[in-house]
Amino acid sequence: MTNIPAPSAGVAAGATGPASISKGMVPAEREAAAAAAEVLLTGDVAVVVLNVTSVGPVFTWGNAAFERASGYTLAQARERYGQILSPGYQPVVRAQFAEHAIDGQPFTMTLPLVRRDGSEISVPVTITPMRDETGTLVRFVAVQQGGLEPVATPPPDLGYHSRNALETVARVSDILAEVNDEQALDAIVRLLTRHLYTWCGFFADDGVLKPIGGLTAVGRGAKQGPRGRSAADPEDPVGRLFAATSMRRARIAMDAVEVPGSASAQLVDHVRTQMGASLKPGGELLVLPLLVRGRALGLLAVLVGGLDDAEGSEAVLELVARRVGQAMDHRQLYEAEHRVAEALQRAMLPEQDQIEGLDVWTYYAPNAEHAQVGGDWYDVVHLDDRTVGTVVGDVVGHDVEAAAAMGQLRSVVRAFATELVDPGRVLTKVDRILENMRMRRPASLVYASLTPCDEDAGTWSLAYSRAGHLPGLWISDGEVRELDGAPGRLMGFGIEERQTATVRVKPGDAVMFYTDGLVERRSRTIQEGVGLVREILVDVVAASSSATTAADVGEALLSRLSEPPEDDIAVVIIRFPQPAGQDGADVPREAYWRLAADVDSVRMARRLTVSTCEVWGLANTMAAELVVAELITNAVVYGWGSVGLTLKDAGDGLRIEVQDNNPVPPTPLEVHPARVGGYGMHIVTRLADWGWRPSGVGKVVWARMRPEIPQDLV
Known part of the structure; x- marks a missing residue:
């Protein structure tokens, strides 16, 4: 080896050495580097x-x-x-x-x-x-x-193997804290086999013994296998560990003959397959339960034999099993809390009535980093035969308490909106109720009511009141204005009378209400975000040469504001089309159905699509039927909960929206001759322009039908 007395000698060999660093330096810089x-x-x-x-x-x-x-x-x-x-x-x-x-x-x-x-x-x-x-x-x-x-x-009897084992336990803790849940067990296996054991593996009871590599792969109890049995078997030494309530160990000789099909036999067969010709005779499997709170979530098995001080490492192996069990238990508790939060959120999902004579687009997305539950919401509802009410609100927080407070506030607002209608009076009444409720979370909202003007068909009176909320945006005659009237304090802070502001909107106008999650990012202020939204609205609406739907505006906003949201988002866009029966009428026709997550829903959706297209006089009914069938099939097979189907005719083509509760987007699979199925989105791509957006705890997949069908599909 070459001695390196100073950086200018041996260390300088290579591009990263000081010699290369000094290239291009002026004398003063070289002197400073030498110092x-x-x-x-x-x-x-x-x-x-x-x-x-x-x-x-x-x-x-x-x-x-x-x-x-x-x-x-x-x-x-x-x-x-x-x-x-x-x-x-x-x-x-x-x-x-x-x-x-x-x-x-x-x-x-x-x-x-x-x-x-x-x-x-x-x-x-x-x-x-x-x-x-x-x-x-x-x-x-x-x-x-x-x-x-x-x-x-260290004590004199703590040998090489024990020191190595103790260091390995510390590294296991690091892995459980740092490595992705899906890969944690695989990483621990690599660690243990690198330093302590010839072979190692983790297993769960899935009716049969199931190898697992991540914390999320653990079942929630023993499952029945294809023959009605479980890996847990009181007559089998390995099977007994699945029912263990205290830490115990099982030793299985690799050359022993186990009962065929038993957990012990499955484990031995698995190790023999994994080790192959490298398996040495005389080996023994040491198996421990992944124990936590008196129940076994799985098993840890290692192959011992031929290692110094292997007996002394059993206590260390027990520590590893307990720590892994605790990590699995924490993961299950988190998932249980996540399911409770999602169930609560689904019960409080925003609602949108079908509004005749208005083009309405709504969007809701809780921040995915906060258990899919938050305090933002919207409602678009009929208050009576003539009046439509809409509210967009934001309760501070992203947890279950925020969602609960949101549910309370939403119910109170809706109740008084139906009774009083006038926005200022509604929010004043809500303030007084909240004072007695002692709601601990601050909340902002904007509430608006829309009533058609009898003397001018197509014109609506928009009355609104704001409680510490961002102004809405009003798009009219190529300009974007702020609905900044009737400002007020946050909800529940005082009982003084609130004000109501009123504007008249005409056909072709649009209004938008939203929460700050749409515009605010760490990289920009709220004011900068609002300015960007105004620019997008001008580009999409004011500069459009053809009729633009509320959905067009909403999708453009989502695509241009492409950064991941850092807060919950709620948006309502209402466009005021020309009324039916007048020249240039552009009221979008719309139909909505809620379907069960069942195969029969596919046939029902096809029938509904065909009959609706015939009533509306739309062409290419067969193509629309095919697209709906593919999207509904995906929602039934891969989604969760019921499925929503919306058909919209805005005059420039049929728009299809399918909603389910699975947030994972659809993915066209690679075409392969050995694959059965998986071509649905390829068909949709041939027939329509499509995309998706988050919605509630799930997603909406939309498709806009093209006017012509490819000849090879006719």
Whole structure:
């Protein structure tokens, strides 16, 4: 090995060395760099260089601080490199080097070193992989990042294997905290087989013994297999562990003959298949339950035999099993809370009545980072035969309490809206009720009522009142104005009379109400977001040469505001078309059905589509029927809960919307001759322009039919 007395010598070899760094420097910069290198060489921070060789990293050079800390000269350190690192930790350290040699990223760890006098010290370091001009890894540079801590002398009977096991347990905890739930168990298997055992695996009871690699793959109890049995079997040593209420172990000899089909036999067969010719005779399986709160969520199995101190590692293996069990239990508890939150949210999903004479588009999306539950909501409802009410509100928070407060506020607003209609009077009454309810969450909202004007067909009177909420936007005659009248405090803060503002909207106008989640991001202010929305509205509505539907506006907003939302979002867009019976009438015809998540719903949806298209006088009925069938089939097969089907005719083609409660978007599968099915979205793509958007806890898949059918599909 080459001695490296200073950075300008051996360390400079390669593109990352100081020699390459100094290229292009002016004399003053080179002098400053030399001064910095001098401090690094002679200061109190230990620096070590390890060259990469065919046998792994090898100690090459260390500075004066390293010599003082270790008690070794450089020559002694190079000669005794294998003795400097505590022997029980060497495999773990080597594994860390091997992992980061691939990704090339700096990493931190604590190295336990044995000093020349026999004492041990703990050194926190940052280790940086270095590559040459060709990109080949040539060395690691370790720099001390903290003080040196003495390590207590271990008991004399704590040997190499036990030290390695204890370090491995610590690494298991890191994996459970850092690695994705779907990959955590696979990562632990790699760790255990790298340092302790010949083979390792995790299993769950899925009617048969089922290998698992992630925390989310664990079942919620024993399942019946195809022959009516479960992997849990009181007559079988491995099967008994699934019913264990306290920690116990089972040992299964690899050459023993187990009852065919039993969990023990399945486990032995699995290991034999996995190990193949590398399986040595005389091995033994050690199996432990993943125990938590008196129940086993799965099993941990390892292959022992031929390892020093294997008996001493059983206690460590028990610790691993308990920690994995706790992690699985926490995951299940989280999923249970998630399901409760989703059920609550579904019960409180916004509502939109079918409004004759108005073109309405609504959108709701809770922030996915907060358990799919939040405090934003909207309603568009009939207050009486002539009046339509709409409300958009925002209760602070993203948890179950916020959703509960939202439900209370929403119910109160809706009740008084039906009785009083006038927005200012409605919110004043709600304030007084909330004062007695002592709702602990602040809330903002805007409530508006729309009434047709008798003296001017197609014109509507829009009355509204705001409670600490962003102004709505009014698009008219190519301009976007703010509905900033009737401002007021947040809901529940005082009982003073609130005001009502009124405007008249005419055919061709549109209004939009929304919550701040639509416009606010960490990268921009609310004012900047509102300005961007105004620009989009001008582009889509005011600059459009043809009739633009409320859905067109909404989809354009979602596509242009493409950043992931950081808060809940609720949006209502209402467009006022020309009334039916007048020249240029453009009232969109709309039909909506709620269908069960059942195969029969596909046939029903096809019949409804055909009959509706015939009544509306639309062409290409067969193509629309085919698209609806594919979208409804996907919603029934892959969605959750009931399915919503909406057909809209805005004059420029049929628009189809299918809603379900699965948030995962549809994906066209790659065409393959061996695949059965999976071509539905390819058919939809040939016949229509389509897309999707989040909606509530699920999604809406929409399709706009093209006027012509491809000839090969006729």
